[in-house]
Amino acid sequence: MNNHPIPAGTLQHTLGQHRVVLMEGGRATIEYDAGMHMCHSRGVVQGGFISGWIDAAMAHAVISLTGREMSPMSLEIKVSYFAPARPGRLIAEGWVERRGKSTCFTEGVLKDTKGAVLAKASSTIRLVPLTKVEADARAALT
Secondary structure, eight states, X not given: OOOSXXXXXXXXXXXTEEEEEEEETTEEEEXXXXXXXXXXXTTEEOHHHHXXXXXXXXXXXXXXXXXXXXXXXXXXXXXXXXXXXXSEEEEEEEEEEEEOSSEEEEEEEEEETTOOEEEEEEEEEEEEEHHHHXXXXXXXXX
């Protein structure tokens, strides 16, 4: 779906995004490349990256339903870690469990390339008009 190079200096580049595989019907799958620079303890990916990868997949799942006019803003996220994530290709999947007018409930997982689930998350996401998010960001910079 998304096979063009990720520009340096973007959030996607920082997170090691390789490509968006799927983004439709309330589901999303994103591939990431975990590097040693993301690790502690001689090769275990730091939990913040794992949380960020699943969070991004859940947000993409929401965007697949709402379009780009709304910005998914996490109100809360809970992550359970089942096994260490190691450097290499990892796959984050997210889906919308339930959608309301201004709130979505989502779930997601991080898997290795063999399909083993390394972590699972759930999140409550508020839908905010993108124009408001962008205006607030501009105001914060002035």
